[in-house]
Amino acid sequence: MARLQHSGEVRLPGRLHDAEDAEGQAGGLRGPDAPRSRRLALTSLRSLVAAALVLAGWTPAAAHSLLLASSPAANAVLTASPPYVALRFNNRIEKRLSRVRLVDERGTVAAAPTGRADDEVAESLLAVVPPLAPGVWRVEWQVFSTDGHVVTGSYQFRLAP
Known part of the structure; x- marks a missing residue:
């Protein structure tokens, strides 16, 4: 039976995707390393949705007719x-x-x-x-x-x- 031996020190990654191709694995969606264009797009989308809700007159607790x-x-x-x-x-x-x-x-x-x-x-x-x-x-x-x-x-x- 063969035994596995590791040459050198075994190191666990500090992040889930901590390899050279980490951005490709995670798609660059999370963390501070996300591409600027993607962060800007998400921020713009959130702002657009918030503005649409305000303009439509939506409130979190709309009052019933009194x-x-x-x-x-x-x-x-x-x-x-x-x-x-x-x-x-x-x-x-x-x-x-x-x-x-x-x-x-x-x-x-x-x-x-x-x-x-x-x-x-x-x-x-x-x-x-x-x-x-x-x-x-x-x-x-x-x-x-x-x-x-x-x-x-x-x-x-x-x-x-």
Whole structure:
């Protein structure tokens, strides 16, 4: 049986690729020895992606739509049936994926609002409603935020002619 003998001192490499052709083996991608053009290209790519995200309005934690104002107002006492329900949010909503409905104090859903009177303002939802009977009414809304989340809410008002 043959024995292997090493002539001289055995040295382990200080880096994974520490031979004469190390750059060819590793492709020159890592470490301080990476070619300047490749480092510049990676830095440029990172900067371009960051700029695109900023210009697109992306934020790490985009806020959901919050109801800022409503008409009729929450807990309002009205003497006449409101002609419409208007909801204003803090950011854009997808109107065709959003809805408003009116529910009386017995839980009966009134006729659905007949249409949207205002498609101009991206943060508002305006629905024409049928004449309402006296009593407590709950406005229930569901909107699809442009951040991709469905947000729901409700409030009440009283109709006492």
